[in-house]
Amino acid sequence: MNVNSVLESTLSPDAATRKNAEHQLSQAAEVDFSGYVTTLAQELANEAAQPHIRSAAGIALKNSFSAREYTRLRSLQQQWRELVAVDTKRSVKALALKTLASKDSRAGQSAAQFVASIAAIEIPRNEWPELMPTLVSNVGEGADHLKQASLVTIGFICESEDNDLRDSLVQHSNAILTAVVQGARKEESNLDVRYAAIVALSDSLEFVRTNFENEGERNYIMQVICEATQSGDSRIESGAYGCLNRIMALYYDKMRFYMEKALFGLTILGMKNQEEDVAKLAIEFWCTVCEEEIAIEDDNALTHAEGGGELRQYFNFSRVAAREVVPVLLDLLAQQDEDAADEDYNISRAAYQCLQLFAQTVGGDLIQVVLGFVELNLRHTDWHRRDAAVSAFGAIMEGPDEKTLDPLVKQALPVLIQMMDDRVVQVKDSAAYTLGRICENVSESIDPETQLPSLVRALFTGLSSNPKMASSCCWALMNLADRFAGEPGCQVNPLSAHFQDSVTHILGVTESPEGDNQLRMAAYEVLNAFVTNAANESLPVVAKLSDIVLQRLENTIPMQQQI
Numbered sequence: 001m002n003v004n005s006v007l008e009s010t011l012s013p014d015a016a017t018r019k020n021a022e023h024q025l026s027q028a029a030e031v032d033f034s035g036y037v038t039t040l041a042q043e044l045a046n047e048a049a050q051p052h053i054r055s056a057a058g059i060a061l062k063n064s065f066s067a068r069e070y071t072r073l074r075s076l077q078q079q080w081r082e083l084v085a086v087d088t089k090r091s092v093k094a095l096a097l098k099t100l101a102s103k104d105s106r107a108g109q110s111a112a113q114f115v116a117s118i119a120a121i122e123i124p125r126n127e128w129p130e131l132m133p134t135l136v137s138n139v140g141e142g143a144d145h146l147k148q149a150s151l152v153t154i155g156f157i158c159e160s161e162d163n164d165l166r167d168s169l170v171q172h173s174n175a176i177l178t179a180v181v182q183g184a185r186k187e188e189s190n191l192d193v194r195y196a197a198i199v200a201l202s203d204s205l206e207f208v209r210t211n212f213e214n215e216g217e218r219n220y221i222m223q224v225i226c227e228a229t230q231s232g233d234s235r236i237e238s239g240a241y242g243c244l245n246r247i248m249a250l251y252y253d254k255m256r257f258y259m260e261k262a263l264f265g266l267t268i269l270g271m272k273n274q275e276e277d278v279a280k281l282a283i284e285f286w287c288t289v290c291e292e293e294i295a296i297e298d299d300n301a302l303t304h305a306e307g308g309g310e311l312r313q314y315f316n317f318s319r320v321a322a323r324e325v326v327p328v329l330l331d332l333l334a335q336q337d338e339d340a341a342d343e344d345y346n347i348s349r350a351a352y353q354c355l356q357l358f359a360q361t362v363g364g365d366l367i368q369v370v371l372g373f374v375e376l377n378l379r380h381t382d383w384h385r386r387d388a389a390v391s392a393f394g395a396i397m398e399g400p401d402e403k404t405l406d407p408l409v410k411q412a413l414p415v416l417i418q419m420m421d422d423r424v425v426q427v428k429d430s431a432a433y434t435l436g437r438i439c440e441n442v443s444e445s446i447d448p449e450t451q452l453p454s455l456v457r458a459l460f461t462g463l464s465s466n467p468k469m470a471s472s473c474c475w476a477l478m479n480l481a482d483r484f485a486g487e488p489g490c491q492v493n494p495l496s497a498h499f500q501d502s503v504t505h506i507l508g509v510t511e512s513p514e515g516d517n518q519l520r521m522a523a524y525e526v527l528n529a530f531v532t533n534a535a536n537e538s539l540p541v542v543a544k545l546s547d548i549v550l551q552r553l554e555n556t557i558p559m560q561q562q563i
Helices: 003-009 015-031 033-045 051-064 070-082 086-099 105-125 131-141 145-157 163-184 191-207 209-213 215-228 234-250 256-271 276-305 316-334 347-377 383-395 402-421 425-441 450-467 466-481 497-513 517-532 535-555 556-561
Strands: none
Touching: 003 015, 003 033, 003 051, 003 276, 003 450, 015 033, 033 051, 033 086, 033 105, 051 105, 070 105, 086 105, 105 131, 105 145, 131 145, 131 163, 145 163, 145 466, 163 191, 163 209, 163 215, 191 215, 191 234, 191 256, 215 234, 215 256, 234 256, 256 316, 256 466, 276 316, 276 347, 316 347, 316 383, 347 383, 347 402, 383 402, 383 425, 402 425, 402 450, 425 450, 425 466, 450 466, 450 497, 450 517, 466 517, 466 556, 497 517, 497 535, 517 535, 535 556
């Protein structure tokens, strides 16, 4: 087999050529795995080879040691352990480590993945004791490209999901930490190296618990990360805030000193950063704080209910910070991207998620701040501000006491229903979602006689008006159906008066030639919710509806036969 020719063919745009080349590689691995791995490692390390050939060799090596299925992965790893002689292993590993020093960054990246694959097999068995010292030495004394590749290697090793490897990395925590902290320091002038170090540090945080218990080591780690948030390089700053998120999740009990001295100010500054990735990760820091404090309160309540035990430390970070953080979040809500798809996670959506978590964590303490923002912006000429005001009100519908929310909801409901007619679809969609939040969490505040009719009408009108609103309107209608179902088996419920019109409207949406499949599916989900929660008085309508649905199913049979 001409290895260069085969590797070249694996990159061919022609599918048949690629498939044939991949088959040849697979056959070579089956016939002589040891020779196959050695040949590829030599080609990867060959500085005279063309860069794309070296990349192809790296991909082939990676595929030789990786698989999605656990049993397949173990089978591949077993080949290395049982079919490759000790001297050959030593030679291949030396070639891989040599390639980390290549000036071809793609070859270095491929070598990093290859080294990590072997490390997953050998570190748990203590069969490569010189690996970590070598990587630490590379970071301390190597050229920039060697430093970067070695740090990337450490990151790949630490992010592995292999349980045996993860368990054994704890004993290497000193070496890992020495390398990544050295590379992440502000004294490191090469920003690519510093970024690789920050990424590796984030991946390694789970394994350095012993080091984090030491106050001196912990202080230095936190200093390096905090300085990285001010590096001026958006990649490094994003990575640093990512580190802080993980540290808060892993080491909440150690964070009081750092929150008081630095993290409050740094994260608020980060939330205002013009780089979206940096701002989102700074916002997510406070999401993590809230999630941890919600979990701690739940754990402590359970411990108390079970009759005692040691309670987890709880510092009330979110309550202390709410006065400063929440106003920033409210302003960030107004940074919507009108072209964003539903699945896009932008600054506005990150801020909304964080505001929700603050409401769940601190309850009614943030109501006045949010209401001040809502009142100021609800009628604003800029639709971004109107949308932010509507969204902010919806975000606090879970957390504060329902009795506190009740008069606010009663006052706001007519305005929100009116905003379902806003000229901007984004505002209408947010109004529908906020109405859904009200139906989900404070439905007792909705008067069935005076407010329910207009609410149902507005949501069904919204459902038909724009596909972009379908998801929010349907979710709100399903919440409404669940909350106003009444007791099981009841003769009449608050939905009874609207049931016939609602079913008629839904059926119209599902058969409209202008509707898309997403809208039809959403409408059928609403129909299911209404039928599930129908009172006895509405059962005759349900019976007629069954005939209609069965007829529609019969009409699809010819379509199925054409498939």
